[in-house]
Amino acid sequence: MKNQLLRKLFVRGYSRISTAFYHLADRLFQGKHRWIELKNAHDFPFVGQKGGFERIDPDMLFGCSKGVCAAAKASAGGVIEFMTDGSVIELSVVMKQYLSAFDQPQMPLSSYAGIDIYVKNQEGYFWKGNFTPNRWLGAEMRYTVHLCEDKEKKMHQVMLYLPIMTPVSSVRIGILPEDRLLPVQSSQLKIGVYGSSITQGCACSRPGMSYVSQLGRMLDARMINLGFSGSAKGEQKIANMIAAIELDVLIIEYDHNATLEELKKTHWEFFQTIRKAKPALPVIFLSRISGGISASMEETENRRQVILDTIRRAKEQGDQRVWFVDGMKINRQHESGCLLADDRHPNDLGMTMIARQLAEAVRSIVEK
Numbered sequence: 001m002k003n004q005l006l007r008k009l010f011v012r013g014y015s016r017i018s019t020a021f022y023h024l025a026d027r028l029f030q031g032k033h034r035w036i037e038l039k040n041a042h043d044f045p046f047v048g049q050k051g052g053f054e055r056i057d058p059d060m061l062f063g064c065s066k067g068v069c070a071a072a073k074a075s076a077g078g079v080i081e082f083m084t085d086g087s088v089i090e091l092s093v094v095m096k097q098y099l100s101a102f103d104q105p106q107m108p109l110s111s112y113a114g115i116d117i118y119v120k121n122q123e124g125y126f127w128k129g130n131f132t133p134n135r136w137l138g139a140e141m142r143y144t145v146h147l148c149e150d151k152e153k154k155m156h157q158v159m160l161y162l163p164i165m166t167p168v169s170s171v172r173i174g175i176l177p178e179d180r181l182l183p184v185q186s187s188q189l190k191i192g193v194y195g196s197s198i199t200q201g202c203a204c205s206r207p208g209m210s211y212v213s214q215l216g217r218m219l220d221a222r223m224i225n226l227g228f229s230g231s232a233k234g235e236q237k238i239a240n241m242i243a244a245i246e247l248d249v250l251i252i253e254y255d256h257n258a259t260l261e262e263l264k265k266t267h268w269e270f271f272q273t274i275r276k277a278k279p280a281l282p283v284i285f286l287s288r289i290s291g292g293i294s295a296s297m298e299e300t301e302n303r304r305q306v307i308l309d310t311i312r313r314a315k316e317q318g319d320q321r322v323w324f325v326d327g328m329k330i331n332r333q334h335e336s337g338c339l340l341a342d343d344r345h346p347n348d349l350g351m352t353m354i355a356r357q358l359a360e361a362v363r364s365i366v367e368k
Contacts, residue, residue: 033174067231075162090174116208161207195253199227203345214355234266243277289327294344
């Protein structure tokens with residue numbers, strides 16, 4: 001306890017000194033950059049009036065499990081977008097918590113606490129780098145980002161993917177006085193994804209490589225990530241939250257964290273809570289890709305049947321707005337060892353294969 005207190009005091013002191021140094025430098029060299037605080041809540045529909053980058057306002061989490069409350073603090077690769085005609089920007093980020101309290105061995109720091117930057121133009125999306133803080137979180141980190149080599153002043157759409165697991169306190173962009181920074185019109189297609197740590201992005205190499213992030217780029221869609229590491233158990237409180245969001249498609253993946261009995265008890269009711277509020281919403285159910293490794297093939301099949309039973313019951317009641325993406329079909333396309341970082345979490349290739357299968361399903365829905 002004493003060591004933890006000393007560490008917190010040290011980190012807090014380091015953070016304040018670091019931030020004060022940067023602010024002093026800003027005043028000494030005033031005019032070189034114009035700093036803009038970013039508050040983009042498109043990917044965070046439950047932040048209330050506060051803005052910020054926690055996915056759900058703490059006041060709305062009353063009654064949720066401790067695991068959901070903890071996981072909701074992280075932005076899970078949520079995207080901040082803006083337009084600028086600057087070829088170089090300065091990025092300032094303040095993380096909220098000391099990293100070692102959240103270390104997971106299957107996740108690199110570049111994913112756990114890093115920020116990915118992409119630039120979008122007429123040719124597609126281009127990765128511009130990953131910016132990873134040192135371990136003393138709470139301090140202000142500064143990075144210089146080269147967006148393009150063009151001499152001409154052209155507008156660029158910039159996407160910042162926030163960390164998978166580490167809570168973010170603030171994000172600021174520094175641009176030259178002659179450069180512009182403008183908001184981006186939100187994408188028309190809006191997809192919500194509810195699930196486990198796999199949905200949150202655990203084990204991908206960086207935030208832009210989670211299956212949710214990749215799916216967003218594949219479909220040019222706005223993604224709402226409601227993945228809760230270790231805690232996706234079909235809570236009715238979360239079902240009610242999802243039912244309140246305006247979505248074009250919903251993806252449900254949560255047979256990892258719930259026991260088989262919990263899955264049987266909650267799966268249909270969780271879906272029904274959403275369906276009653278959104279009778280026309282397309283819902284895609286995704287099963288696990290790690291059968292035979294994270295669980296026996298017998299248990300994997302039993303879990304798969306729970307999902308299929310929900311789909312069958314829905315269709316028997318005249319609901320034709322339900323689809324199934326079989327995770328084991330994805331597994332069978334590759335040697336399983338190529339897709340996983342451990343016994344259940346996909347690596348970058350696994351995330352890509354999941355995103356491709358889901359993109360195919362979503363296209364078949366929205367193009368009808």
